[in-house]
Amino acid sequence: MSPLASGPQGPDTLRPLLTTVLDALRDGAAARGGPLPAGGPEAVAARLRAAAGEILPERGDEDALRTLVHAFAEGAADPADPLCTAHLHCPPLAVATAADLAASALNPSLDSWDQAPAASELEALVTAALAAQVYATASLPNAKRAPTEGDALVTTGGTESNQLALLLARETQGRTQLVCAADAHHSLRRATWLLGLPEPVTVPAPTGTMDPAALDQALTQLHSPRNSLIVAATAGTTDAGLIDPLPDIADLCETHGARLHVDAAYGGGLLFSDRHRPKLDGITRAHTVTLDLHKLGWQPIAAGLLAVRDPHDLDALAHRADYLNADDDTEAGLPDLLGRSLRTTRRPDILKIAVTLKTLGRQGLGALVDQVCARATEFAELIHEHPRFELHDRPTISTVLFRPADATDDTVAAVRRTLLTQGRAVLGRARLDNRLWLKATLLNPHTGPGDLAALLKLVEGHTAR
Secondary structure (H helix, E strand, O other): OOOOOOOOOHHHHHHHHHHHHHHHHHHHHHHHOOOOOOOHHHHHHHHHHHHHOOOOOOOOOOOHHHHHHHHHHHOOOOOOOOOEOOOOOOOOOHHHHHHHHHHHHHOOOOOOHHHOHHHHHHHHHHHHHHHHHHHOOOOOOOOOOOOOOOEEEEEOOHHHHHHHHHHHHHHHHOOEEEEEEOOOOHHHHHHHHHOOOOOOEEEOOOOOOOOHHHHHHHHHHHOEOOEEEEEEEEEOOOOOOOEOOHHHHHHHHHHHOOEEEEEEOOHHHHHHOOOOHHHHOOHHHOOEEEEEOOOOOOOOOOOEEEEEOOHHHHHHHOOOOHHHHOHHHHHOOOOOOHHHOOOOOOOOOHHHHHHHHHHHHHHHHHHHHHHHHHHHHHHHHHHHHOOOEEEOOOOOOOEEEEEEOOOOHHHHHHHHHHHHHHOOOEOEEEEEOOEEEEEEEOOOOOOOHHHHHHHHHHHHHHHOO
């Protein structure tokens, strides 16, 4: 009979399996030999198929764990490699990953208290603490009301958080029209489709951030007693890591009676840093804020949150299922968890977040944020001083856009794909100013100046061919 991961024998059962997994991870990474498996999609798929063999054999294979973890690691993109910089894809902290193992072994489900007694309380504590990071000094619009520390929900990431933000806006203020910048995250437009909202109104972002004058004009034109408005600002754009002028946008939202949402999936991690938090001035005035700790929080996926300034906005999510939150159980004091998510079954992603916050503290997390931002500044300076490269701009957070000087867009795209196919480096791409740029998003605090120089040398070598 197959042993179980939890129960009295669970730890003893897991211990030798963990050794197998760790050995396979080490050997798989060694076989990969770089940030990405070499050969491109067809070669990687062929190696994986050869290692996996028959996925559902008639009889089981006792070496399946070692074999598949090895193949999984050999064919992985490793965000801990300093030359893996394409996306908002962070290397997770070891302590967070270890905590996630405990969550998987115990397997609580946060859809009713009797499935997750401690996890539900831990989630309440952590979400309150993180909401306070956003809203501790915020006051609600009515000056007679007391300051609020808000609340937060755990989500799977920015896409779910943005969808929830628009849902709460619709349920709070009725028919809602989204106004966002041209470079807002695609999930916002998708959410309007999912929620049956009108097509979003797009405001120009000529410098990469929302133009307040254009926003003012759009809000003036859209004003109607039949149409409520929500403006979605961005704190950390996907392409360049730019931050919209939040104070100006908040002023305009108050003037025009519009609700404000800030998508800080990327930039929200700046809240932990005393040095960089001022870049988010104005965020406390948002009705809702998207945060992703699997970006500048170094968590295993998934670790998203939606912070709300007014906890009463969450009343719209109230839902009743007698087998999970019967009225008499709730009246007797059993916590009601169904109103804490649109999902029913939910894994306890809060444990890894809680362990990280308590282990590192705000200063420890802030130091990691400061490190990756400093590395981005160093990389930008290296590019700026190099005669064969062009820098798009100084980084706002930790994203650097650059391209070989005088190269065509086709050359830029080809260099990126060549490095991917060879497994040498993982760079992203972004189209700004009608040109294609290579994108390095630095999220690894262990990346050093030598790694940055090596990355630039790789690009230079392939451009010259």
